[in-house]
Amino acid sequence: MNSLQPGLSRKQQPKGFHGHVISELGRSIVSGTYPENSLLPRDAELQERFGVSRTVLREALKTLAAKGMIQPKAKIGTRVLARKGWNLFDPDILQWHAEAGAIDAGFLFSLQEMRLALEPEAAALAALRRNDAQVEEIFHWVERMGDMTISGPEFVQYDLRLHIAIAEASQNPFMRAISALVEAALVATFTVSSPIPNTERHKLTVERHRAIAQAIMNKDPEQARSAMRTVILEGIGRVSEVTGKNPLTATNG
Secondary structure (H helix, E strand, C coil): CCCCCCCCCCCCCCCHHHHHHHHHHHHHHHHCCCCCCCECCCHHHHHHHHCCCHHHHHHHHHHHHHCCCEEEECCCEEEECCHHHCCCCCHHHHHHHHHCCCCCHHHHHHHHHHHHHHHHHHHHHHHHHCCHHHHHHHHHHHHHHCCCCCCHHHHHHHHHHHHHHHHHHCCCHHHHHCHHHHHHHHHHHHHHCCCCCCHHHHHHHHHHHHHHHHHHHCCCHHHHHHHHHHHHHHHHHHHHHHHCCCCCCCCCC
């Protein structure tokens, strides 16, 4: 699976040895190399593996512990905690899921359900609070998405920037803060099923995004909410076509 687009919604990974240790251990945990409830290798082994000091390793482990992924215990070691306790809104954890190929259909549908819960309201708020410059930016990204010569990755990038612009126009900082979740969902969805290079599907997807922009410009929160919901449901539908599963009609069992 393609990794998330760097430098857009998510923070840059910490540089240097500290960042390298965090990334490598994080990906190993997410991928299942170190399963839930297992113990990580001893500190001395990890220091040798990564070529870092005890101080650097300990700081990296503290960062992972703060994300809810591990729990160091004296005389026992560092245990990988159950996935249900991880901070799944954390941009790094979402990134590691994508990089490790750990976004399966169930995880992806869960991301999309979160989008359904949040993004329609962001669009409605944007319709009430946007200024002219924000409307202009929203339409700018719709037009970029509509370029029939763009590549799949470019389409994802412009789509993400559009959703970020809408979140910013909502003037609710929490809506902007979920952009890493939106990014993970978009990248994973388009990896499974992309409207590019299907010309008709490309045009339809763009027009449905344009409907969101139009409703925001018209200060119509109900229409903006509905149009955003339609866009997200379209993405769920594309994944359902590929996987044969529909999370809105099926239950886990």
